[in-house]
Amino acid sequence: MSELQQQIAGNVTRVREQIDAAARRSGRDPRSIRLVAVTKYVGLNEVLALLDARCFELGESRPQELWKKVDAISHPHVQWHMIGHLQRNKVRRTLPAVRLVHSCDSLRLLQTIDTEAGRDAHVIPVLLEVNVAGDTAKHGFSPDELASLLPTIADLRHIKVHGLMGMAARGSDRVTARPYFVRLRELRDRLSGIGVPGIQMEELSMGMSGDFETAIEEGATIVRVGKTLFSGGP
Numbered sequence: 661m662s663e664l665q666q667q668i669a670g671n672v673t674r675v676r677e678q679i680d681a682a683a684r685r686s687g688r689d690p691r692s693i694r695l696v697a698v699t700k701y702v703g704l705n706e707v708l709a710l711l712d713a714r715c716f717e718l719g720e721s722r723p724q725e726l727w728k729k730v731d732a733i734s735h736p737h738v739q740w741h742m743i744g745h746l747q748r749n750k751v752r753r754t755l756p757a758v759r760l761v762h763s764c765d766s767l768r769l770l771q772t773i774d775t776e777a778g779r780d781a782h783v784i785p786v787l788l789e790v791n792v793a794g795d796t797a798k799h800g801f802s803p804d805e806l807a808s809l810l811p812t813i814a815d816l817r818h819i820k821v822h823g824l825m826g827m828a829a830r831g832s833d834r835v836t837a838r839p840y841f842v843r844l845r846e847l848r849d850r851l852s853g854i855g856v857p858g859i860q861m862e863e864l865s866m867g868m869s870g871d872f873e874t875a876i877e878e879g880a881t882i883v884r885v886g887k888t889l890f891s892g893g894p
């Protein structure tokens with residue numbers, strides 16, 4: 661094993677242990693939490709090292725970078741996640757490459773995905789991104805508008821909503837991030853309580869390198885971890 665492979669394998673093991681520990685202390689089954697390794701800062705060597713470490717769910721935040729990596733890597737187990745803002749003119753090329761779009765942040769984007777997916781009679785699994793931090797620089801639905809939009813979203817037959825995605829406010833740490841995760845979980849519970857046919861709310865995609873353990877304690881089913889998987893040293 662190269663030094664890079666060893667370093668990344670060690671980081672993956674550590675993060676998986678932290679995920680398991682956070683799940684156990686909140687009375688959850690560790691297997692109910694998926695790790696998406698975010699590769700936006702790194703190149704192909706690091707991606708291959710992740711695959712060697714049996715990290716098969718990978719996330720990218722920029723469509724062009726996603727396409728590049730998808731084209732470069734053919735591996736039977738890889739599953740890509742789109743986690744960043746998706747411009748509508750990039751939808752067509754992105755959809756066939758991904759297993760889940762986390763970052764659906766507007767009705768117009770959802771409608772575009774629906775139209776494109778309809779061409780091939782596909783159904784695209786998506787999450788609705790919520791701007792729980794209320795940060796005007798961030799994308800996402802406002803928590804207040806989602807309930808009234810759900811019936812319209814449910815009418816889009818070529819998308820399938822599986823839950824919500826969100827981020828703590830910029831500059832949060834593992835302590836100060838908690839209220840944002842609570843807010844997203846409570847919103848998820850409220851929306852599933854409404855029970856719009858065709859809308860599922862089983863997934864909560866929340867938690868990054870600095871706060872994924874807190875996110876798991878608050879109910880995350882998918883954590884999106886980048887930076888710490890590539891750090892050096894102990």
Ligand SMILES: *Cc1c(COP(=O)(O)O)cnc(C)c1O
Binds near residue numbers: 698700870885886887
């Ligand atoms: C970059 C990014 C992450 C991972 O962040 P790290 O701090 O590197 O773990 C997670 N989610 C989204 C949407 C991102 O853009």
